[in-house]
Amino acid sequence: MLRYVFRRLLTAIPTLFLIITISFFLMHIAPGGPFNMERGIPPEIKANIERVFHLDEPVWMQYFRYLGNLAHGDLGPSYILINFSVAELFAQSLPVSIRIGSWAMLLSLVVGSAMGVLAALRHNKFIDFFIVTLATGGSTLPTFVTAPLIQLIFGLTLKWIWIGGWHDGELAAAIGPIVTLALPQLATVARLMRGSMIEALNAHHIRTARAMGLSDFSVVVKHAMRGALLPIVSYAGPAAAGLVTGSIIVETIFQIPGVGRAFIDGALNRDYTLVMGTVILIAVFTILFNFLSDLLYALVDPRVRYD
Amino acid sequence: MTDAVAIKGRSLWIDAWNRLKANRAAIISAVYLCFIVLLTIIGPNLTGHEFTTQYPSYVRVPPSLEPYPKAEKLDQEIKEIITRAHLTLKEWKQEGGRFLVSVTSSKPIDDRVTRYLDRSDSFKDGKVESKSSDGLEMTMSASVQHLYFFFGTDISGRDLLTRTLMAGRVSLLVGLLAGMVAVTIGVLYGSVSGFLGGKTDELMMRIVDILYALPFTFFVIMLVVFFGRNFMLMFLAIGAVLWLDMARIVRGQTLSLKRQEYMQAAEAMGVNSWGILMRHIIPNMLGPIIIYVTLLVPQVIILESFLSYLGLGVQEPMSSWGVQISQGSRNMEGASYLLIIPALFLTSTLFALNFIGDGLRDALDPKDR
Numbered sequence: 001m002l003r004y005v006f007r008r009l010l011t012a013i014p015t016l017f018l019i020i021t022i023s024f025f026l027m028h029i030a031p032g033g034p035f036n037m038e039r040g041i042p043p044e045i046k047a048n049i050e051r052v053f054h055l056d057e058p059v060w061m062q063y064f065r066y067l068g069n070l071a072h073g074d075l076g077p078s079y080i081l082i083n084f085s086v087a088e089l090f091a092q093s094l095p096v097s098i099r100i101g102s103w104a105m106l107l108s109l110v111v112g113s114a115m116g117v118l119a120a121l122r123h124n125k126f127i128d129f130f131i132v133t134l135a136t137g138g139s140t141l142p143t144f145v146t147a148p149l150i151q152l153i154f155g156l157t158l159k160w161i162w163i164g165g166w167h168d169g170e171l172a173a174a175i176g177p178i179v180t181l182a183l184p185q186l187a188t189v190a191r192l193m194r195g196s197m198i199e200a201l202n203a204h205h206i207r208t209a210r211a212m213g214l215s216d217f218s219v220v221v222k223h224a225m226r227g228a229l230l231p232i233v234s235y236a237g238p239a240a241a242g243l244v245t246g247s248i249i250v251e252t253i254f255q256i257p258g259v260g261r262a263f264i265d266g267a268l269n270r271d272y273t274l275v276m277g278t279v280i281l282i283a284v285f286t287i288l289f290n291f292l293s294d295l296l297y298a299l300v301d302p303r304v305r306y307d
Numbered sequence: 308m309t310d311a312v313a314i315k316g317r318s319l320w321i322d323a324w325n326r327l328k329a330n331r332a333a334i335i336s337a338v339y340l341c342f343i344v345l346l347t348i349i350g351p352n353l354t355g356h357e358f359t360t361q362y363p364s365y366v367r368v369p370p371s372l373e374p375y376p377k378a379e380k381l382d383q384e385i386k387e388i389i390t391r392a393h394l395t396l397k398e399w400k401q402e403g404g405r406f407l408v409s410v411t412s413s414k415p416i417d418d419r420v421t422r423y424l425d426r427s428d429s430f431k432d433g434k435v436e437s438k439s440s441d442g443l444e445m446t447m448s449a450s451v452q453h454l455y456f457f458f459g460t461d462i463s464g465r466d467l468l469t470r471t472l473m474a475g476r477v478s479l480l481v482g483l484l485a486g487m488v489a490v491t492i493g494v495l496y497g498s499v500s501g502f503l504g505g506k507t508d509e510l511m512m513r514i515v516d517i518l519y520a521l522p523f524t525f526f527v528i529m530l531v532v533f534f535g536r537n538f539m540l541m542f543l544a545i546g547a548v549l550w551l552d553m554a555r556i557v558r559g560q561t562l563s564l565k566r567q568e569y570m571q572a573a574e575a576m577g578v579n580s581w582g583i584l585m586r587h588i589i590p591n592m593l594g595p596i597i598i599y600v601t602l603l604v605p606q607v608i609i610l611e612s613f614l615s616y617l618g619l620g621v622q623e624p625m626s627s628w629g630v631q632i633s634q635g636s637r638n639m640e641g642a643s644y645l646l647i648i649p650a651l652f653l654t655s656t657l658f659a660l661n662f663i664g665d666g667l668r669d670a671l672d673p674k675d676r
Contacts, residue, residue, distance in 0.1 A: 144616045148639060156643075248617075
């Protein structure tokens, strides 16, 4: 097990390295730079600014300088928000994204599995049909459609929620983005859970459990659900990482100062270091969550062994 | 044994078609999709509006089956026109389909003031009916120009119906073309990798694994932002992002097909690799490929709309459903139809494509049920 953990972490390094390299060169071979857009800077001043940030050096030198700094854990200063380092910007935006993301994850896992189990227990009845329809809708509707619709219905018409801003995580402000972010995941979890639960309920060991006179609750929760949770576990890893990516749209629409917003602002302003930082952050999250989900898989299903 | 009746075989495709016909959701979706496609192709020419024409008098008017201008708005409209022409309105009345407007002024009136009537979106062919001898009083006539805005107009006063259909044309076209790019790359890459096998396969699949690890939404955004908002580039970016799944599916299929006897027979008969690939492997994979395409097109449409929503996709005056939803959501206060109408078009199309995809999967791959 320990060897497996070690090996997984070791293979993550070349992947990360590659992501950093591709993003770095992609950004630097593109025309324009962070200081090209401001009009009216005298050339000498611009040259000075570029020298301070080492932008006058050849790209490969900048690349190695960046890698060197990164090895010391330094993501560099933001080029646009001059007084902030990228790490400081993340210290502000990451907690916001994580808070929304983890609530959305929790919501979609709990509600999604509950809906899936319910649909499976009432297989081919009305409630099953209803849940399947909802789930199809939830996974088909893109976020940029559901978000404004939620704003329109619950914000502008019913006035239950606020349609923009973060307000330090006030419930009325946070509920919109959380629900929007959770909906597609919730739908997928419900579909997966329904499918695997239907299969699990038809399995021999469930029939045995019923024959032995176990209560319905015990059969469903202790015996059927345990096996049925496996696809959810392997889905949850990439999904958790995807929540951070999916937050680009949600954070833009609901004006939430999270990582997704920071990335968009950084990209639009050619804030090289901020964009690089975000890409690295997302990559680390993806690798980490995939890894955790694989580990969890082994815990849920003892048949899975890593050597 | 000799008089055995020749049994007409049922091919895979006839079987699949029969199964598909039984799937009502898929058939309704297919009909609906054809309807939408036809509508976006010929619709914009039938609405009577250009998708770029702006009607300053009708900015953000709500959807209506009755023609504009509304009768109760005419009074205000005429007053505004006369004020714009620096004249004083004496009276106006309706007479046999034409409007008679009497005006006075402190200075002699030029005949060309009728242009103020023509220039407004509510009236056409303005004429001078009579003029007093000192030129201080005049009666003009004009007929009402009836315009229909079934879906209302957008914030620039353009017909939303025409624009929604034009936008649909763009969205569907992008979906289809970029989908094709992705499928072509994926099929070629996957089949070559699976067919050649060995070290080459290993290497090619490692590359796919690595590409999988890249945060692609971010990459597409970076590509589009840093290399300019170019339509072609968007195709390539989207196509380049979405071919990975296709490549994996095709590789797996190729590996299993390669073990079949007829494949060995072809090899034994001296057909070269390219021939086997084109004649046996790719045609045998058409089922999974078709399924994947129908599931890919909605993904592409969503990705394009996502980029357009962020302002990185299709640029004005062209539009796509993503652009429209983005504009609609910015103006939904007081004009919710601007958001709801394109959203309905987009989601119904996505639903239809998904149902067709599911139907095809059930029809072509009965094992997978």
